[in-house]
Amino acid sequence: MIELEGLTKRFGAKTAVDHLSFQVRPGVVTGFLGPNGAGKSTTMRMMLDLDNPTSGTVRIDGKHYRDLPEPLKHIGALLDAKAMNGGRSAYNNLLCLAQSNRIPERRVAEVLDLVGLTPVAKKKSKGFSLGMGQRLGIASALLGDPEILMFDEPVNGLDPEGILWIRNLMKGLAAEGRTIFVSSHLMSEMALTADHLIVIGQGKLLADMSMADFIHENSRSYVRLRSPQQERLKDVLHEAGIDAISVPATGALEIDGVAAERLGELAAQHQIVLHELSPQRASLEEAFMRMTADSVEYHAHAPGAPGLPAGPGAADNPVRPADVPAWGAGYEATRKGGE
Amino acid sequence: MSSFPAVLRSEWTKIRTVASTTWTLVAALVVTVGVSAGLCAVFNATFNDMPKEQQVTFDPTLASFAGMTLGQLAMIVFGVLVVGTEYSSGMIRTSLAAVPRRGSFLAGKLIVATGLALVVGLVTSFLSFFLGQAILGDRSIGIDEPNVLRAVIGAGLYMAMIALFSMGVATILRSSMLSLGILMPFFFLVSTILGAVSATRKVAQYFPDQAGSKIMQVVPGAMDSGEAPYGPWGGFGIMALWVLAAVLGGYLVLRKRDA
């Protein structure tokens, strides 16, 4: 369990983290989201007592980090894949960490084996690729078999198998009752990993809720219907006062704001055969973009809120040519002008 | 509070598992012993051509440490790298996450590194002394003469203190490059030049290396170096104050600043 209370960090006149209070609970994977410059890294560094807060406190299992007798046994962190001495072998880098917290030496070989670095354990970590460095960082986080784990962009540099592995590792650790706190910029990856979300923007807490609630609150969901008796279905819906949108491209009907249960009952009542009755959820990315639209620091080119493609027909069609003016709005304007 | 012996063990592992430790310490030893022996041979060959004052104040003990001016540079590199690589590699964040008490962390690192520097320093000083005396032949001095043993052990202490001073400076500056860029010219050029010019000698004699190196002299004002207003241990005390200031400064920076 990690508890933040009124955590604040100022760099000169700039407030990077502004009265942040939240708890990271055990047993679930908690995702930590925010645009660049939102204060995510600073917050994570203050959690590990690497940066001194201007005010406020962080408690790890009820204690201040500096008062933990052997911190690696309580909390393991992957902050930066390069936070190791390149001139030292992977094994020795972990060994000196283990020794400082009285972790038995055999654990070093164990975690190296776990992350698949045993074959290069004696090699200097200088020659490691980003993915290998990442694995070494993960190994160091797991070293003390801690109850709390923090990962900053864990899939950086990993290949697809590594990504799948770390995702399942995090879920497995959470299922064992550990506290898992992950930050990432990859919304699609986060959607697969996290159960709970903490979102910050410009140093302030924007959301602290479950993944499902977050997506639900920040985007529209709808139900897609498909039937061989499309016309009758339309009539029935019309009679019931339900608005349906026809999507000619897919031949389906899309309905906003009515539960799938009710539509199912309605169809059964009128003896209409349904070939599809599927509730559609918007993506985490979409929900995130909506929520943080106002708090992105450098909206150089976004005039107003980004015009996100949402609602019926958009969310389930992943290969759409979306038109989102973000930090490339200027580019698009230039292009259009030139053509 | 992490157990302090564990921190020491960890720091020992850190220091013995990087290549720079070996090459800087070997360089300190080889350069000091080698250059000292060479210079002793030169002194021996040209003794009769030296000015009268230098002949009178010739200090065979100090002569056998003549290479330390160069050898100490390797010690400085050792001291700077021990601390500096933590910052340049980013390891410092991992290290402080493991040992969050800044005092324990710094003390562990400095004790282990200084201890190692002291052992190498003592080996260097004894080797240098005996090889130098062997080369000096008739003009040599025995280790059992008054003050000689103090000077030889002092030379080892001096090297350890130089290393510790460098570690303190590197902790303040948090960068190997910056620390080396300041320490190397200072010890190799600035201090030597200011110490040689009589007008500035009054200030330069309080510099850590100039004050500290008095402990290696057996003959006061040896080699026409002029009288100092402090004795060998007094000089060493001045150096110790410098070192204390550097280490204390390093500790305050480490405590105060974000890692």
Add this chain to the structure above:
Amino acid sequence: MIEAVGLTKRYGAKTAVDQLSFQVRPGHVTGFLGPNGSGKSTTMRMILGLDRPTAGSVTINGLPFRQLPNAQRHVGALLDAKAVHGGRRARRHLLSLAQLSGIPEKRVDEVLAVVGLQDVSGQRTKGFSLGMGQRLGIAAALLGDPQVLLFDEPVNGLDPEGILWVRTLMRRLAAEGRTVFVSSHLMSEMALTADHLIVIGRGRLLADMGTQEFIAHNSAGFARVRAADNDHGGRDALGEALTKAGGRVLQEPEGTLRVTGLDLPRISDLAHEAGVRLWELSPHRASLEEAYMRMTQADVEYTSTEDPRAELWEPQPLTVPAWEDELRAPEVPRDSFFAPPPPGAGGQSFLMPSDPGQLAGTDRNTAQDTREDTR
């Protein structure tokens, strides 16, 4: 258009790229996938004339890269975000590139605006974050307004807004009729970006097909079916009917059924016959990741006898329902989803293969790996 014919690269005894032939067509975003060490980067480097093929050839618009007149105007590439001299200022870096190929200075400011770096264009790139370096790399790739664009892990280090922007940009460039070739390790991102895929493993071509086709080809989708909650026994009746009709049924924790082997209209009919009202009947495509894992399974260089990924598939506990047990006693439905191991099986908290190189992809040849990943 990029065209590789019998492209081969050997380093000593090791064949990094083996008789690779493919075309990257204009108008599409083509994804380039493969495990670490499969030869992706080597192929990219050969396309750009940085490495010389041992045999075969690769051409861009009909000419090898080195023979392209004014290559910058034809091909733009983002290979390594850090391949910029750190002491240079961003604008000057682009300007020097522009001057090399006679691109007007005006275009430099244009591309800087495109990637949103105009405010920091006077700063030295040394202080740039990974994301900023990535944007500068993209700016350099766009400089010559090229018809062919290559991106290697373009979203590395970008924040969500940047990721969305890059994806939109690539799709737009393709829509303009350009050839866009992207390599990435992020399957979920690739699924959203690429409409065509080229997959290689151990230097050989494994697949060259549309993304949807690839997913359909390499994994089975399933239908999610939920019987009305207020209809007690409805779920069991439905499950039994579906199983009898040849479907394979697994149960999700909340009671929803996952059905494979039957299409949606058939499930609808069966439910109707069984008199079960449905509250959900939705098709689910498998993920690109799943399809990719299945395809490359055999091509990861080290495979232990026991497939470690079997355990990694489904973290949530799916159960084989009672009716399934009776009808189909011990068979484990291997080719749809794998049953998960009991939590904490064998006292091990999480699973890694006995041969760690399997997932690490690190014990093949370190030199090779470093080359593969130094981007």
